[in-house]
Amino acid sequence: MDSSQDFNSLQEEIQKSLISTVKSANRIASQDLSFQRTVNPDVAEQLDEKTSRILDLSTRLLNSAARACGIKPPKLEDPEDVDMNWRTVVDVVDSILEKADRAMDEYTGLVKQRENGDSDSNTKTKQTKSTGKVIRNANVKKPQLDFEIRPNNFPDGPWKPLLTEKPHAKVPLDKSLVTFVGDNGAPQYKHPYEPEISTMQYPDRVFQNLDPIPPQPVETTAATWVDTYEGVVEMLQELKEAKEVAVDLEHHDFRTYVGLVSLLQISTREKDWVVDTLRPWRHKLQVLNEVFADPTIVKVFHGAYMDMVWLQRDLGLYVNGLFDTFFACEALHYSSRSLAFLLSKFVNFDADKRYQLADWRIRPLPEEMMYYARSDTHYLLYIYDRIRNDLVQCSDRNIPEKDLIGRVLEKSRELSLSRHENLQFNEETGEGSRGWFNFVLKNSHLAYKSEQFAVFRALWKWRDVTGRKEDENPNFVLGTNNLTEIARVNPPDAKALHSLLPLTASLARSRVNEIWSQLQEEKARGGPSLLQFFSSRDPASIANKNGIPRVAKPQSQTPRLDGEVTATRLARSQLFGDVAVSSQWDETKGATGAQEDYFPFPWQRFVEDVADVVIGTEPVQEPAAATEEPVNEATVPAAEDEKDEEFTLRRGKKRKSEAIESDEPISSGIESVSDGDEEMQDDVNDSSAVIEIEAEDLPPKSAKKAKKLEKKRKREGAKAAEEQQRLELRTKRHEEKLARKEQRKSQQKAESEARTKYQAVPFDYSKAASVLHVKRDEAKESAPEEKKKVFDPYAKTGDDEIKPARRMPPIRGEKSATFKK
Numbered sequence: 001m002d003s004s005q006d007f008n009s010l011q012e013e014i015q016k017s018l019i020s021t022v023k024s025a026n027r028i029a030s031q032d033l034s035f036q037r038t039v040n041p042d043v044a045e046q047l048d049e050k051t052s053r054i055l056d057l058s059t060r061l062l063n064s065a066a067r068a069c070g071i072k073p074p075k076l077e078d079p080e081d082v083d084m085n086w087r088t089v090v091d092v093v094d095s096i097l098e099k100a101d102r103a104m105d106e107y108t109g110l111v112k113q114r115e116n117g118d119s120d121s122n123t124k125t126k127q128t129k130s131t132g133k134v135i136r137n138a139n140v141k142k143p144q145l146d147f148e149i150r151p152n153n154f155p156d157g158p159w160k161p162l163l164t165e166k167p168h169a170k171v172p173l174d175k176s177l178v179t180f181v182g183d184n185g186a187p188q189y190k191h192p193y194e195p196e197i198s199t200m201q202y203p204d205r206v207f208q209n210l211d212p213i214p215p216q217p218v219e220t221t222a223a224t225w226v227d228t229y230e231g232v233v234e235m236l237q238e239l240k241e242a243k244e245v246a247v248d249l250e251h252h253d254f255r256t257y258v259g260l261v262s263l264l265q266i267s268t269r270e271k272d273w274v275v276d277t278l279r280p281w282r283h284k285l286q287v288l289n290e291v292f293a294d295p296t297i298v299k300v301f302h303g304a305y306m307d308m309v310w311l312q313r314d315l316g317l318y319v320n321g322l323f324d325t326f327f328a329c330e331a332l333h334y335s336s337r338s339l340a341f342l343l344s345k346f347v348n349f350d351a352d353k354r355y356q357l358a359d360w361r362i363r364p365l366p367e368e369m370m371y372y373a374r375s376d377t378h379y380l381l382y383i384y385d386r387i388r389n390d391l392v393q394c395s396d397r398n399i400p401e402k403d404l405i406g407r408v409l410e411k412s413r414e415l416s417l418s419r420h421e422n423l424q425f426n427e428e429t430g431e432g433s434r435g436w437f438n439f440v441l442k443n444s445h446l447a448y449k450s451e452q453f454a455v456f457r458a459l460w461k462w463r464d465v466t467g468r469k470e471d472e473n474p475n476f477v478l479g480t481n482n483l484t485e486i487a488r489v490n491p492p493d494a495k496a497l498h499s500l501l502p503l504t505a506s507l508a509r510s511r512v513n514e515i516w517s518q519l520q521e522e523k524a525r526g527g528p529s530l531l532q533f534f535s536s537r538d539p540a541s542i543a544n545k546n547g548i549p550r551v552a553k554p555q556s557q558t559p560r561l562d563g564e565v566t567a568t569r570l571a572r573s574q575l576f577g578d579v580a581v582s583s584q585w586d587e588t589k590g591a592t593g594a595q596e597d598y599f600p601f602p603w604q605r606f607v608e609d610v611a612d613v614v615i616g617t618e619p620v621q622e623p624a625a626a627t628e629e630p631v632n633e634a635t636v637p638a639a640e641d642e643k644d645e646e647f648t649l650r651r652g653k654k655r656k657s658e659a660i661e662s663d664e665p666i667s668s669g670i671e672s673v674s675d676g677d678e679e680m681q682d683d684v685n686d687s688s689a690v691i692e693i694e695a696e697d698l699p700p701k702s703a704k705k706a707k708k709l710e711k712k713r714k715r716e717g718a719k720a721a722e723e724q725q726r727l728e729l730r731t732k733r734h735e736e737k738l739a740r741k742e743q744r745k746s747q748q749k750a751e752s753e754a755r756t757k758y759q760a761v762p763f764d765y766s767k768a769a770s771v772l773h774v775k776r777d778e779a780k781e782s783a784p785e786e787k788k789k790v791f792d793p794y795a796k797t798g799d800d801e802i803k804p805a806r807r808m809p810p811i812r813g814e815k816s817a818t819f820k821k
Contacts, residue, residue: 026809027808027809032805032806033047035805051079055076055078055079055082058076058082059076062074062076062089062092065092065093065095065096066092066095068096068099069092069095069096069099071091071092071095072088073088073092074088074089074092134354134355134357134358135358135359135362136254136357136358136359137254137255137359138359138361138362140359140361140362140363142255142256142471143260143278143361144256144260144471146280147280147282147283148280148281148283149162149283151256151257151258151471153257153258153467153468153469153471154468155422157187158179158186158187158188158189158421158422159188159189159313159420159421159422160177160189161177161189161192161312161316162283162286162312162315162316163177163192163286163289163316163318164286164316165286166192166193166289166293167289167290167293167294168196168289168290168293168294168295168320169193169196170195170196170199171195171196173192176190176192176193176194176195177189177190177192178190182421184424186424188419188421189419190419191318191417191418191419192318193293193318193320194417196293196295196320197320197413197416197417198413198417200295200320200321200413201295202295202298202321202409203243203296203298205243206298206323206388206405206409207392207397207405208392209389209392209393210385210389211385212382212385212386212389213269213381213382213385214382215269215347215378215379215381215382216269216270216271216378218375218378221271221272222272223265223272223273223274223370223373223374223378224271224272224273224274225274225276225365225370226273226274226275226276227275227276227279228279229281229284232275232284232285232287232288233287235266235273235275236287236288236290236291238268238271239266239268239288239291239297240290240291240294242268242269242291242297243296243297243298244268244269244297244298244299244300244381244384245266245267245268245291245297245298245299245300245381246265246266246267246268246300246301246377246378246380246381246384247264247265247266247292247299247300247301247307247319247377248265248301248302248307248373248376248377248380249261249263249264249265249307249310249311250262250263250265250360250373251306251310251360252359252360252361253473254359254473254475254476255361255472255473255476256471256472256473257423257467257468257471257472257473257474258313258423259310259313259314260277260278260314260361261277261310261311261313261314261315262277262278262360262361263275263276263277263360263365263373264277264285264315265373265374265376265377266377267374267377267378267380267381268381269381272374272377272378274365274370274373274374276363277314277315278361278363282314282315283315283316285315285316285317286315286316286317288315288317289316289317289318292311292317292318292319292320293318293319293320294320294321295320295321296321297321298321298323298384299319299321299322299323300323300325300380300381300384301319301322301323301324301325302324302325302326302339302342302376302380303324303326303337303338303339304319304322304324304326304415304416305415305418308322308415308416308418309418309419309420312419312420313420318416319416320416322412322413322415322416323384323388323408323409323412324408324411324412324415325339325342325380325383325384325387327407327408327411327412328387328388328390328391328408329341329342329387331391331404331407331408332387332390332391332394332404339351339376339380340353342383342387343375343379343383346379346382346383346386346387347379347382347383349375349379351372351375351376352368352372355368355369355372355373360373388405391404391405391408392405421433425461425464427457427461429537430457430460434464434474436456436457436460439480440456440530443484444530444534446484446487446488446530447530447531448487448488448529448530449529449530450526450527450528450529450532451490451523452487452488452490452529452530453487453527453528453529453530453533454519454522454523454525454526454527455486455487455490455519455522455523456483456484456487457522457527458518458519458521458522459478459483459486459487459515459519460483461518462514462515462518463477463478463483463508466507466508466511470507472507476507477505477507477508478501478505478507478508479502479504479505482500482501482502482505485500486500486501493516494512494513494516497512497515497516497519498512
């Protein structure tokens with residue numbers, strides 16, 4: 001018998017034993033255990049013994065499973081601990097089942113078996129003890145003051161690349177530094193390595209499933225600190241021998257206008273370097289283009305969206321042969337796409353991301369920050385091997401939709417073609433990377449008035465100019481939240497402005513007079529409110545990027561800046577079209593004088609108190625309700641194209657024919673109308689009446705009039721009698737009310753005399769009858785008293801009467817649903 005048959009027989013035997021045990025346990029109800037213990041002491045002893053044994057086995061199993069999964073096991077000393085620590089027990093069971101499921105997938109070949117560097121076989125990577133406080137903004141000397149090439153915050157043209165030579169070039173440098181017109185209409189320099197990156201081919205090893213190379217032990221190796229140009233040259237010689245290098249940057253932008261690359265981390269399979277990029281000769285680091293621009297050397301980054309721009313701007317470095325692991329996470333649909341997730345998933349390393357926003361200008365660099373900077377690239381090449389193999393296994397190069405590795409490389413190629421441009425600010429429109437247009441668009445609830453919006457623009461302009469002069473970030477000069485609050489308050493004088501400036505804005509507080517003078521000038525110049533500014537930028541009145549005007553809708557008229565901006569209701573719904581919104585559709589509302597002025601969705605939230613009218617037309621009034629006054633047919637002509645109106649057939653006497661009705665003159669006066677209504681009401685009571693339109697002989701006119709007058713007199717008499725009766729009833733009620741008052745006064749007087757004569761006795765509430773439970777108390781009084789059983793704490797369970805066992809549930813089938821095959 002082979003091993004598989006032995007396993008199958010063992011599985012069958014275990015399953016039969018489990019089924020038998022479950023059946024036996026299900027036949028005994030938990031409520032009957034106390035009865036069985038009382039009847040037979042041997043059963044109680046056996047139950048305690050089995051409970052202790054099962055609890056011991058469960059504890060040992062949970063401890064073993066918890067150690068295998070690397071989690072803390074629960075402590076089960078008695079059966080009650082199972083309920084108290086049930087959440088921990090469930091966690092251990094879930095972890096071991098997940099581990100078993102993963103092992104089965106590896107055994108069946110669904111996923112590749114893990115190597116020795118797996119997170120389940122290795123312990124946590126040790127890391128140095130972190131500092132208690134991370135320095136965000138250090139008070140250090142600005143390193144940019146010592147740069148040989150200082151940043152230009154007032155450019156007079158497009159940003160020009162720093163390149164002085166171009167390694168691995170297919171097109172010479174002088175022919176690569178050419179300009180073109182960008183999307184904003186301004187000239188820009190092309191990417192110097194655009195021809196080389198567009199035509200490069202990744203090495204064949206990128207498309208192969210190769211064994212991952214584990215990283216060097218972090219405990220026995222250390223990163224090399226490079227702060228001299230000679231050290232850079234030595235590092236370059238070793239980098240040229242590598243096939244893949246991992247690169248990362250640390251950036252600082254709070255105490256500088258454009259930002260500073262503070263560190264450059266580079267790692268190969270054997271060694272790590274941390275380069276100080278704040279040295280005065282930092283522009284000479286472009287010598288590393290011999291490696292960065294070499295298409296045969298794969299440069300591995302993670303989330304290199306801004307790294308490509310920062311390398312060009314500060315160091316003159318361009319990457320050809322980029323592999324961004326962020327795009328690989330997207331293609332493989334990982335639950336997270338951060339570098340910390342990849343470090344935890346593949347090497348079981350927990351990165352301390354507190355240092356991500358630390359001030360990397362600090363020199364000398366603390367040991368904890370050095371360790372963090374090194375860890376970002378030390379494991380990145382091993383992660384690249386693992387994630388590349390997963391991409392290759394899941395890809396089909398012959399089908400573009402399934403070519404994951406090709407898609408990741410194409411996105412990486414496009415990212416490496418990113419270009420740096422100068423930070424722009426248009427004072428009039430607020431557009432540009434440092435403008436206020438995007439800010440007010442996202443925070444359109446501000447709804448500034450004319451003066452407030454002028455203060456906002458003036459403060460933003462002053463903040464940007466001061467930041468460029470002092471080489472400071474605009475948020476360091478004056479926070480955006482403080483700026484919007486000052487614009488909202490609109491301070492009346494310089495003293496009020498000074499009180500609104502925060503203590504941290506030292507540059508603004510020392511220049512409060514300068515700021516106030518600029519605010520006064522901007523207010524005097526005037527300008528639109530925020531709503532008027534948005535309405536003037538209506539997309540319907542602006543040509544698109546190609547210069548072709550919009551033809552889908554006529555150009556709307558820009559409202560005057562000195563008037564109120566109002567929104568009108570369109571004659572036709574932009575969303576629902578010609579759908580009627582009520583049962584009585586008003587065709588005339590807004591049909592003649594309606595204009596096409598409207599505000600698109602982003603600006604409509606600014607419209608407050610919008611009148612539901614159309615400009616140039618009066619609001620349509622609903623027809624007044626029918627009055628009791630008669631209407632002369634000569635004064636109210638009938639509509640020519642009268643539409644169908646609602647009408648009601650009322651029960652009454654026989655109607656006159658239309659011919660006779662047209663010959664009869666229409667009487668005037670309130671009398672006739674009211675009499676007719678009364679006659680109709682009287683006729684309603686006749687249940688045998690029918691509706692006919694045949695002509696009949698009419699009574700004489702005088703007799704009809706006399707009949708109406710008689711009815712009127714009777715109605716007036718009945719009304720007078722009703723009024724008299726109502727008056728008598730009111731008088732009677734008033735007399736009764738006065739009598740009750742007199743009776744109450746006399747009763748109170750008698751009670752007061754009794755209190756003075758006799759001494760009051762306090763009421764005994766303990767002997768009072770229950771108000772809420774009157775019926776229950778009466779039933780208790782009428783029922784005979786029953787003797788209550790007194791609890792005896794010294795009594796034994798065996799002294800109680802023997803209770804019969806519950807009826808055993810019927811056995812349905814001989815198989816348990818838990819182990820159904």
